[in-house]
C-alpha cells in the first residue's frame with residue numbers, strides 16, 4: 001500500500017475542489033463566471049500573470065470576506081459589485097475618474113471627491129494586497145504540492161525503473177519469443193505458400209467444379225422441367241396407381257418372394273459355379289481316366305479279338321484234326337474189317353488146306369502189308385491224338401486267358417459305365433448351372449436396362465465357298481470368359497478387331513438353339529412386357545433367315561414362327577390357371593419412308609395389282625403408356641399358329657423383295673411383325689397387356705458394292721438413310737443427350753418405345769463371314785457395340801386389375 005502524505009492529500013483535494021468549482025461554473029452566467037473564476041492581472045492592473053482568483057481562507061473562487069470589507073469601505077461601489085459589474089471596469093472607472101466641480105475653483109468639492117477617490121483607491125489597493133497575500137499562500141501551497149509531486153515523481157521513478165527492468169526482462173523474453181515466433185512465422189510463411197498453392201489449386205478446382213456446378217445447375221433446370229412434366233404424368237398416373245395399389249401389395253409379396261428366390265438363386269449360382277468348377281476338374285480327371293481306360297479297353301478288345309482269331313484258327317485246326325482222326329478211325333476200322341476178313345479167310349484156308357502155298361503166301365504178304373499199314377496208321381493216329389491233346393491244352397489255355405480278358409473287359413466296361421454315368425451327371429449339373437447363370441444374367445441385364453445384343457454369324461454360302469479369294473475372317477475366343485460371347489474379325493494383314501456381346505452364335509448354331517436363348521424373352525410378352533427383337537446387318541447377312549427362316553421346314557424355322565408357337569402353347573397352358581388371352585397380329589413394312597400394311601386384303605381385281613395398303617395414310621402415335629398405334633393398320637385376331645402362318649404367307653407375298661448383286665432375295669424394306677397380347681385372369685381379376693415386336697430390318701449396303709441403279713438405287717438410299725437415323729438415335733441415347741431424334745425417320749419413330757422406353761429390347765447383329773464383307777461386318781459390329789451400351793430404362797410390366805371385361 002502506498003502512503004499518501006497530508007500535503008499530497010490537501011493538494012489533491014484542492015485540485016478536486018477547483019475542478020468541482022469549474023464544473024459548477026460551466027452552467028453559471030458568463031458575467032458571474034468571470035467574476036469568480038478569472039480576473040486577469042491586466043484587469044486589476046497588477047501585472048501580466050494570469051492567476052485564478054481564489055479565496056485565501058478556503059481556496060474557493062468565491063467573494064471572500066476581504067472583498068466584502070472593501071465593498072463596505074466603498075459604499076459607492078458595493079451596490080455596483082453586488083449588481084455584478086466587473087472589477088476591471090470598476091478599477092478602470094476608478095483610475096479614469098475625473099473630478100468635476102460646479103465651480104472651476106471649488107477646491108473643497110474637489111478635495112472631497114479626491115478624498116473619496118483616494119479611499120476607493122486605498123480599499124482597492126488593500127484588496128489587491130489581500131489577493132497578493134492569498135497568492136503567496138497559494139504559491140507556498142503549490143510549492144508544497146510540487147515537492148510532494150516531486151517525491152511522488154521520485155517514487156514513481158523508482159517504480160518506473162523497477163518496471164523498466166521488469167519490462168526489459170519481459171522484453172528479452174518477448175524478444176526470445178519473438179525470435180521463436182519469427183521462426184514459426186517463416187515456417188508459417190512456407191506453410192502459407194504451400195497453402196496458397198493448394199488454395200490456387202483448390203480455386204482452380206473450385207472454378208472447375210463451379211463450372212460443372214453451373215453445367216449441372218443447367219441440367220438441373222432441365223431436369224426440373226422434366227420433373228414438372230413427369231409430375232404431371234404422375235398426377236395422371238395417380239388414378240391408375242390407386243387401382244394398382246391392391247395389386248401392388250400382392251406384387252410386393254411376390255416380389256419379396258422373387259427376391260428371396262433371386263438371392264437363393266444367386267447363392268445357388270455361386271454354389272453351382274463352385275460345384276461346376278469342381279465338377280469340371282473331376283470331369284477332366286474322369287475324362288482323362290476314361291480315355292486311359294478306353295485305350296486299355298480298346299487294346300484289351302484287340303487282344304481279345306486276336307485271341308478269338310487264334311482260338312478260331314485252333315478250333316478249325318482241331319476240327320480238321322478231328323475229321324482227319326475220324327477218317328483215320330474209319331480207315332482203321334475198314335482195315336480192321338479187311339484184316340478180320342483176311343484172318344477169317346486165312347483161317348478158312350487153313351481149315352480147307354486145298355489151297356496152294358503161293359496163294360497162301362500172297363495172302364500172307366497181303367496180310368503183312370495190311371498189318372504194316374495198320375501199324376502205320378495207328379502211329380499216325382497216335383501222333384494225331386498227341387497233336388489233339390496239345391491243341392486241346394492250348395485251347396484250354398486260350399479259353400482261360402479269354403475268360404480272364406472277358407472278366408477284365410467286364411470290369412473295364414463297368415468302370416466306363418460308372419464314369420459315363422458320372423460324366424452325364426456332371427454334364428447335367430453343368431447344364432443346370434448354365435441355365436441358372438443365364439437366368440441370372442438375363443435378370444441382371446433387365447435390371448441394368450440395357451438393350452441386349454446377340455451376334456449371329458452365318459456360314460459361308462455356296463458362291464462364297466467356291467470363290468477362292470473369299471474366306472472367313474471371323475474367329476472366336478477358344479478359352480476364358482469370352483467363349484460364347486466374343487468375336488474377332490481378322491484382317492488379311494493380321495490386324496484383329498475384338499468385340500463381345502451378350503451372346504455370339506457361330507455358323508453351326510441351329511435355329512432351334514438360337515431360339516432357346518430368346519425363349520424366356522418371348523415368354524415375358526405373355527407376362528405383360530413389351531418385347532422387341534430386331535435384326536440388323538448388311539444385306540445378305542442372314543437377318544430374314546434368323547427372323548423368319550423357312551416356316552414350313554422344322555429345322556429352318558426362324559424366330560417369328562418359333563416365338564408364336566411358344567406363345568400359343570404357353571397361353572393354352574395358362575388357361576388352367578384362369579388366364580384367357582386375346583391376340584391381335586399386324587404386319588407392316590416401311591418402304592422408301594412410307595408405311596405399308598402387309599395384311600390388307602385387296603378387295604377388287606383392280607386393287608389386286610396395286611401394292612397392298614399403299615393408298616391409305618398410316619400415322620404412328622404413341623400414348624402415355626408407351627403403346628404404339630398405327631392408324632388404319634389391319635389387326636387380325638389370331639388364336640393359333642396356323643392362322644399366323646397363313647398371315648405370314650400372305651405378308652411374304654406382299655413384301656418388297658428384290659434381287660440384288662449381293663442377295664437373290666433381298667428385303668428392300670423394314671418389316672415389323674407385331675403381336676398385341678391382352679390377358680385376363682378370371683380368378684384373380686388381373687389384366688396384362690404385352691406386346692411382341694419382331695423386326696426384320698432391310699440390309700445396309702454400300703452403293704459401290706451393290707451397284708444399284710434406278711429404282712434399286714432409290715430403295716438403297718432410303719434404306720441407308722433410315723439406318724443412319726437409327727444410328728443417330730442410338731448415339732443420342734448412348735450419350736444420354738436430351739434430344740433424341742426419333743422423328744427423323746419412320747423406323748425410329750415407330751420403334752421409339754422400344755429404343756427409349758420401358759421395353760425389353762434385343763438386337764441381333766447378323767454378320768457375313770467372308771473377307772469381302774469385312775468392312776461392312778466391322779461397321780455392323782461397331783454399331784452393335786454402341787447399341788449394347790444404350791441404357792433405355794428398366795422394363796415395366798403392364799398389368800392392371802380388371803376394369804373392363806374383354
Ligand SMILES: Nc1ncnc2c1ncn2[C@@H]1O[C@H](COP(=O)(O)OP(=O)(O)OP(=O)(O)O)[C@@H](O)[C@H]1O
Pocket residue numbers: 457458459461507537538539540541542543544545546663665666667668697698699700766
Ligand atoms: N445361319 C444360316 N444358316 C444357313 N444359311 C443361312 C444362314 N443365314 C443366312 N443364310 C442364307 O444366306 C442367304 C442370305 O440370307 P438372308 O436373306 O436371310 O439375308 P438378309 O440379311 O435378310 O438379306 P437382305 O438384307 O438382303 O434381306 C440366304 O440364302 C439364307 O438362306
